Amino acid sequence: MQLVVARIGRAHGVKGEVTVEVRTDEPELRLAPGAVLATDPAAAGPLTIETGRVHSGRLLLRFAGVADRTAAEALRNTLLIAEVDPEELPEEEDEYYDHQLMDLDVVTADGVEVGRITEISHLPSQDLFIVERPDGSEVMIPFVSEIVAEIDLEEQRAVITPPPGLIDDRAEIVSSREESPRGESGDAS
Known part of the structure; x- marks a missing residue:
């Protein structure tokens, strides 16, 4: 079975690195150096991860054969797809594929x-x-x-357990302003 594990973002630097939007809870397993990933569109791959590192909170990957910014930018918005055993389940109890x-x-x-x-x-x-x-x-x-x-x-x-208005049109509208009765506005009329 195939699972989308990331989407390639923009090129980073001039040596072929790309940012990726991670779509797996197991990036250290699915996006490790040496991993071979199918792609969507299929013509862009398969891609083999050469290196990976985190920079300013974003994962950066470099693929075999992608040596410059132009080649990296050509991969933008490509989905990375891993082959996974259909019987395999996520490690955490409340995680799902x-x-x-x-x-x-x-x-x-x-x-x-x-x-x-x-x-x-x-x-x-x-x-x-x-x-x-x-x-x-x-x-x-x-x-x-x-x-x-x-x-x-x-x-x-x-x-x-949806909040009011999420799945129906009967949203509760609550005002934060309290209405004061007439004549209690504080002026001396």
Whole structure:
């Protein structure tokens, strides 16, 4: 099975290094020197990692055969794909691979059907479930513990506790201003 483990960003310096947006919880395993990764688009690869280092909080990689900035920049936005045993599970208990979450039924804690996960969007701040509702519309649900209460792989469902307005139009609007009764404004009329 293939998993997207990173997306190549811009070139860094003049010797062929690139920044990467890491999409794996195991970069030391998947993005280690010597790793051979497939690519999307396929014509860009396969790529073999020569070196890797962290610079200013970003992972920088250099690939075999990519020796200058021009060649590095040509790889921008290429997805790096690792071949993974389908039986392999993440090391941490509350971690999941995208393929484990795809097609899970999404229900609220009180059993209301929300829809089915059709995509997982990896953003810098958090991951989002893209959920297709029974009527064909989509809703985005942040994959954070405050909202996603449980992932049950055996039952093939994700249980959520959404805040008002996330999955429906009945948002509670609360004003921070307290209304004062007439005549108590403090002026001496």
